[in-house]
Amino acid sequence: MQLSFLRPLYDRPGPWCSVYLDASRDTEDARPALDLRWRALKGELLEQGADAPTVDAVERVVRGHTPMPGDYGIAVFATRGRAVLSEYLSAPPLRDLAAVSELPHTMPLLAQRGEQIAWVRVLADRTGADAVAVSAGGVPRRAHVTGREEFQLRRVNPGGWSQSRYQRAAMEAWHHNAGDAAAATVELAEKVGADVLVVAGDVRATGMIAAQLPSRWQDVVVRTDAGSRHAGADPTLMDDLTVQTIAEVADQRITATLDRFGMQEDVGAGLDAVVSALQRNQVDTMLIVDDPSSTEELWIGPGPTDISTDPGQLTAMSVPDPHRVRADAALVRALVGTAAELTVLAPDEAPELTDGVGAVLRYVDPATPGRGNG
Numbered sequence: 001m002q003l004s005f006l007r008p009l010y011d012r013p014g015p016w017c018s019v020y021l022d023a024s025r026d027t028e029d030a031r032p033a034l035d036l037r038w039r040a041l042k043g044e045l046l047e048q049g050a051d052a053p054t055v056d057a058v059e060r061v062v063r064g065h066t067p068m069p070g071d072y073g074i075a076v077f078a079t080r081g082r083a084v085l086s087e088y089l090s091a092p093p094l095r096d097l098a099a100v101s102e103l104p105h106t107m108p109l110l111a112q113r114g115e116q117i118a119w120v121r122v123l124a125d126r127t128g129a130d131a132v133a134v135s136a137g138g139v140p141r142r143a144h145v146t147g148r149e150e151f152q153l154r155r156v157n158p159g160g161w162s163q164s165r166y167q168r169a170a171m172e173a174w175h176h177n178a179g180d181a182a183a184a185t186v187e188l189a190e191k192v193g194a195d196v197l198v199v200a201g202d203v204r205a206t207g208m209i210a211a212q213l214p215s216r217w218q219d220v221v222v223r224t225d226a227g228s229r230h231a232g233a234d235p236t237l238m239d240d241l242t243v244q245t246i247a248e249v250a251d252q253r254i255t256a257t258l259d260r261f262g263m264q265e266d267v268g269a270g271l272d273a274v275v276s277a278l279q280r281n282q283v284d285t286m287l288i289v290d291d292p293s294s295t296e297e298l299w300i301g302p303g304p305t306d307i308s309t310d311p312g313q314l315t316a317m318s319v320p321d322p323h324r325v326r327a328d329a330a331l332v333r334a335l336v337g338t339a340a341e342l343t344v345l346a347p348d349e350a351p352e353l354t355d356g357v358g359a360v361l362r363y364v365d366p367a368t369p370g371r372g373n374g
Contacts, residue, residue: 001116001342002136003335008084009077009104010304010333017050017078018105019058022092024071038062041098048100053081061086073112077104094292103300103329110332111290111344115250120189121198121242122181124205125229129181133188136195178208185209189217196220196249200227200238257285257343258350260360268361270354271296271327272309278334279305282361285341286331289349289356296327296355304337331357 009016019041023034038059045055057078065074065086073089085104089112099105116136123130189197197217199206203225210221222245227238261268268277275298277283299311301319307330308314311322335342345353 001110001113001344003110003332003342004339006085006104006106006332006336009106010336012079012084014079014102014104015050015100016102016104017045017054017058017076018097018099018101019045019062019074019076019078020089020093020095020097020108021062021074021076022071022096023062023065023067023074024092025067034062037096041096044098045100048098050100051081054078057081057083075109077106079104101325101329102323103325103333105326105329106332107290107326107328108292110342111292114344115253117196117246117249117253118192118194119196119198119242119246119249120185120192120194121200121238122185122206122209123227123229123238124178124181124199124201124209126177126202126205128177128229129184129201129205129209130229131181131184131188133192133194135192178205179212181205182209182212186214186217194220195253196222196245198222198224198242198245200224200241201229254343254345254349257287257360260285261287261358264361264364267364268359271357274331274357274359275307275309277359277361278307278331278338278340281305281338282363283335283338283340283359284362285343285360286335287343287345287350287353287358287360288328288331289345289347289353291347291356294326294328294356297324298327298330299324300330300333304334307331307334 021034021037021041025031025034042055042059045058046052058076061076061078061083062074068088071092073092074086075089075093076086077084087109089109091112093108093112097105097108118134118136120131120133185197185199188194194217197213197220199209199221200223206223206225210218210223213221224238224241226241227233227235268274268283274283274286299308299314299322300306301314301317301322303319306314306317306319306322308322311324314322332342334340350356350358
């Protein structure tokens with residue numbers, strides 16, 4: 001998971017208000033219920049010492065956000081009278097939460113976000129295509145393609161000497177229209193950095209589109225005859241297949257990261273080893289088991305790599321006045337500051353991960369702490 005979207009949170013000093021709220025509005029009493037939940041969280045923020053302007057900034061987001069259909073949540077991070085980042089959650093948080101701390105409490109957001117996959121889906125027929133693309137950060141883009149060829153799109157059987165000419169004309173028209181759709185698909189895929197392309201709809205059209213994609217995209221194409229561009233067509237099957245495809249790609253990415261970690265022979269395993277690697281800007285991808293009940297803490301200084309299990313080590317590194325914070329908050333800040341990535345695991349995905357944390361390293365040398373340690 002790329003974490004660059006969190007960078008604005010670490011460009012400003014705290015203290016931070018971090019709020020996770022079930023904002024669902026799918027029942028008649030949803031608005032009063034939302035109001036009650038927010039009032040409870042607002043009281044918690046004030047009890048923890050949050051300043052009124054910052055609480056007001058959170059409240060403006062909570063009360064002013066655009067409602068979504070169904071069950072969902074929102075996460076808001078604010079400091080010094082300003083809401084710096086707000087995110088929709090695809091499902092309500094496990095529990096409503098309000099925290100005031102030196103660093104923003106981002107781990108619940110990252111755990112719920114999961115592995116982010118950039119994707120493009122194209123729904124095609126022989127006249128054109130409708131495409132939607134979503135980046136890893138969730139920003140959607142759309143394209144509607146009307147093929148250049150509108151005449152003679154059905155292969156007819158008129159009989160006589162002209163039959164083959166009509167059929168060739170139809171095939172050429174389909175091919176040209178598929179080429180236009182393929183070009184639009186590639187443009188979207190490049191803009192969002194797509195990990196997978198789902199090409200759905202008319203079986204002949206999807207085949208022609210897939211065949212005209214550049215070779216670099218051929219290996220990530222998934223074709224299906226689900227879906228139709230006809231008005232009133234049921235999109236359920238196509239939507240389900242898209243979700244399944246994205247989930248499979250996410251699982252493959254997690255498996256690949258675990259394999260890379262396993263090949264390091266325990267280098268980068270455990271909290272001490274990961275912290276040492278972060279100090280050296282050595283981490284490529286950190287793995288962490290999602291544990292909302294964790295009370296682990298670390299010591300930090302002003303810089304992202306000012307991180308340690310021992311305040312004396314930071315003092316020896318000329319870091320003034322080390323502060324103790326949540327371990328996951330310190331780890332995430334260090335990852336963002338060193339442009340490293342994160343893989344969040346469920347407990348059953350890494351039952352033997354030491355301290356629930358490990359790292360795939362950018363480089364390994366004999367001095368790397370943790371070599372040979374479990």
